[in-house]
Each structure stands twice: as structure tokens, then as C-alpha cells.
Amino acid sequence: MQTRLTKTLGIQCPIISAPMGLVAGGKLAAAVSEAGGLGLIGGGYGDAEWLTREFSAAAGARVGCGFITWSLARKPHLLELVLANAPVGVMLSFGEIAPFAQRIKAAGAALICQVQTLALAREAVSNGADVIVAQGAEAGGHGLERSTFTLVPEIADYLAGAAPSTVLVAAGGIADGRGLAAAMMLGADGVLVGSRFWASAEALVPPAFHAAAITAEGDATIRTTVVDIARRFDWPQPFTARVLKTRFAMEWHGREKELAEPATNEREEARFWKAYRAGDVDNTCVFAGEAVGLIRDVAPAGEILRRMVREAEELLGNANGLER
Ligand SMILES: Cc1cc2nc3c(=O)[nH]c(=O)nc-3n(C[C@H](O)[C@H](O)[C@H](O)COP(=O)(O)O)c2cc1C
DSSP states (O other), X not given: OOOHHHHHHTOSSSEEEOOOTTTSOHHHHHHHHHTTSEEEEEEETOOHHHHHHHHHXXXXXXXXXXXXXXXXXXXTHHHHHHHTTOOSEEEEESSOOHHHHHHHHHTTOEEEEEESSHHHHHHHHHTTOSXXXXXXXXXXXXXXXXXXXXXXXXXXXXXXXXXXTSEEEEESSOOSHHHHHHHHHTTOSEEEESHHHHTBTTSOOOHHHHHHHHTOOGGGEEEESHHHHHHTOOOOTTOEEEXXXXXXXXXXXXXXXXXXXXXXXXXXXXXHHHHHHHTOXXXXXXXXXXXXXXXXOOBOHHHHHHHHHHHHHHHHSOGGGGOO
């Protein structure tokens, strides 16, 4: 299944696994890459020890890495650690691209920028992005308000005029071959998939979280800031995160000011992490997208990828027709 994305990244099928912080380790990234896509290690907020361990868990597979950009700005040395592992690409999301763009490209890695608005797409183009990931609000984890269904074609139109060699990837709500085929029809050259690979055998996710997600419907998620206030992570506005409607999330959603009060915050932060480590879904938050309603099993990542490609090829009729 060749597209401009497969050519740009030197892969066989146009699927990237999302750099989910602490969830997408080296094993998941390697499994996706070995199946023909591109696996991204989830650099998240940035932890040198974790990154070193997970790059070695990828055991030399052709993988990339992604960072939460505003957090990388506080620990810029971590970019060198990642570049020393010769990543295929480095994805930046949620923050200023300019301080890192040239260094990434000079190291020979593809500069992949995840954006949530047209304004952010323009910023990515002006910083020389090789790949733009248009992320809709259906997505699990952090993001903004625009839906995938309008954001992707609008950015496709913009790129056709302003930066025709920039490759476009759709993200948010894509969990099966229907999503992959639809993304192509909207003008994307490929997809970036988070929640579906979160529900894979290789993802670093407690079994109880998986069990909660694969029985949940898409109605069971919400965009909120509760998860960041509870953890005392100072996310820049206006980003919110999509999580499962756990008891913890729903207890505090709408009462964010109260949650931020120091004594309450300290107590709830302790409750959050204790439950997170114990796999106690009720008393913590679980990142997941609306796509949970389309996910009914935890499967090996390679199998998930092959299913998506097979279904999309059937739907699109002739995969070669995708080549542009
Ligand atoms: C569990 C989880 C953790 C995530 N962590 C990150 C992250 O650390 N950095 C990032 O850029 N995006 C992160 N994302 C968002 C993904 O990059 C991607 O946009 C999203 O998963 C796509 O939507 P989907 O979940 O419907 O596939 C995360 C998503 C999930 C589900």
C-alpha cells in the first residue's frame, strides 16, 4: 500500500503508531515497524532513563520517537539522546517547533509535526515539516476541538497550495480499515493511530485498563483538564485531554478549581497515582479516544496493522490507485 507517506519514511504501509507517553515503548514501536508501518516511541514529558531503555527494547528496529514539545523545551538535551539512536522521524506536538526543527532535519530524521488547527499547520510548514499530522478531537490523549473529518481535508487543501511536497497524515478516531480508507479519501497520505495500538499486546498498559476500554462505548470518553490538574502537570491552555469517564474523572470534571486547591490537590494526586500503578480504573484517569467504541480486543500490534491494511484495501478496491 504505497503512498507519499510510505515513500517519505521508507515504509511499506501508511500507518504510524502514536508516540503515546509511557505507553508506546520500544516493543510496540518495533512491532509496528516490523509489520511495515512506522512505530514511534512515546518520549512524552521526557525521561532519559526511560528513553534509553525503550530504544534498546526496540532492538535496532527502524523506529522514531515523539515528544510533548513544551516539555522538551525544559529538557532540550533529550533530543540529542534520541537523535543518537538514528530515529527515522521525530514527532513534535503541543508547543513551539522552531527551537528543534533544524536540528532534527540536520540529523537526517523526518520532522513530523502534529497539529490541531490551520494556524498550527502554517507554523509547521514555515518550520519545514516533512510530515504534518492533523489531529482531530476524537483522539485519545491531549488535543483540541476540531474534528478529524473537517480538519484533514482543510489542511489537505491548504498544503496543496502552500506546500505541495509536505505529506499529510490523519489522526483521531482511526482504529480500523474504514478509518484508514476514509482518511485517504479526505486527502491524507496515511494515518497515525493511538488508541487502537494502546489496546495491543505490546503496549505498556495495565490489563485492567485494557479490560475497561475494550468493553467501553465511544460515548464513554470526555475531554477534560482534570487529569493534568490532578497530576499537577502545567499544560498550556487551551489543550485538554480525552480520557475514559472514570469515577475519578467525573467526580472532578466541572470542579477543576476545587481540585486545584493545594490540600485537595495533594490528596487527589496521591489517590490518582496509587490507583494508576495498581490498575484501579475507578480512582484514576485512563487516556483513550472515542475509538474505544471500535476496539473489542487486545491483539498483537502487527496483527492490528495487517487487519487495517487488509480492510482498507478491500474498501478502496485498488490500493495502487492511491499512489499520487
Ligand atoms: C494513551 C495515549 C497517550 C498519548 N500520549 C501522547 C503523547 O505523549 N504525545 C503525543 O504527541 N500524543 C499523545 N497521544 C495522542 C496521539 O499522538 C494521537 O494523536 C491520538 O492517539 C490519535 O487518536 P486515536 O487515539 O483516536 O488514535 C496519546 C494518545 C493516547 C491514546
